[in-house]
Amino acid sequence: MAKYAFGAQYYRDAFPFVSSDATRANRARILFATDGTIVATDGYTLLAMQLDAASHVAPPRDVIIPSSKALFGACKAEKRGRPKFVVIDQPDRASRAITIGVVHAATAADALDHGAPVVFTLCTKLHDATIPAWRDNVPAMPEHAPAAAPTFRVRYLAKFGRVASGGGIRVIPAGGDSAAAYVYLGRDDAIGLILPMNYSRAISGRAAGKPAPLPAVPAWARAS
């Protein structure tokens, strides 16, 4: 039997980053790793969070939790001073069957107690998939901001806005217009990655040594 838990706000943050596309079911999941990292991605954006010791009890091995809209709903609407935790109960280590509960508790250790008030329960299964090597996709931070102005999908930027501290985001292209960009969220415990739009076109442009040209300011907007 294994029981592990993490702060419900991390599930709430991660859920919008998993794919809702039914044809990409393998991306509708959230990784909870033994080192206390939670990672969610839809292939275009990635959110990775490192939980502090008080807010999680790590699983004995990396697990992939299914994304569930109902569970996401249960993780929302936290009251001040009454934090919620997601508790995952895996009775048999050989089986993927789990029970996911959302409970009110002060710490992750308290959440594992039987007396913790339960607000939501879901019987489901852990995903049987390979653990993604997401760290391979994290670009190295350049020493200075590169001279690039990539095009991004606004919907993806908005997702990061919801998890950023103070709503401010800083997008730092790691290479040029075509490379994945690092999204600084103003938090020590989370990072984001975003792919630019027209990725393949930008790549071919870069191969030809041409960064995407900047647009001109319309004549009607210039001070006359």
Next chain:
Amino acid sequence: MAKYAFPASYYRDAFPFASDDATRPRLTGVLYDAGGTIVATDGHTLLAAQPYAADRVAPPHDVIIPACKALFNACKGEKRGWPKYVVIDQPDAASRAITIGVVYATTVAEAFEPTARSVFTLRAELLAEEFVRWRAVVPAMPETARACAPTYNARYLTRFGGVTRNEALRVIPASDERAAAFVDLGRDDAFGILMPMYYAVPKGTASAANKPLPAVPAWASRAS
């Protein structure tokens, strides 16, 4: 008597950019200038658009149309092949009293016809304030992308999402991380301006220096 009109989609685009702060009355409206340009700003973001000449009848002098939620709603929900126009009727040039109508028409000339099907009528007054000199804040486009990575409020970025073509957004800092940035919306009839979020310059750095880039946390780097 003066009558002027423009496609309703431009009011729909501009409305979210107008300020709802009653202490800044000059920003609580949408400018329609004698050159046919439509501008709205709240001091943090600015949208400027110019409908095509065949689609507009400009006022004889610059006017500020009040930002009205009911008018905004009337401008929404356009059906394919059934464009809507905002028609403003100012019976007395010396008075600010106007009647704003939203009508179905295929051309701007048709929008003036008494037979045009009206969907909304509002009696209001043009704002008496003088609009900000917005062309003075439009930055010059740099020749190449600047090497900087400003922090933006994700809420403001999302606002531009409603007016972009294909949801694609390109933010181009005009000079450094403190200056206004040009927002390319993928349209030739509109563009945006976005102010970065304020930040303090770290002690010991030159006032013109860019904010240092954050480090990739050790838990997210490949080696871990």
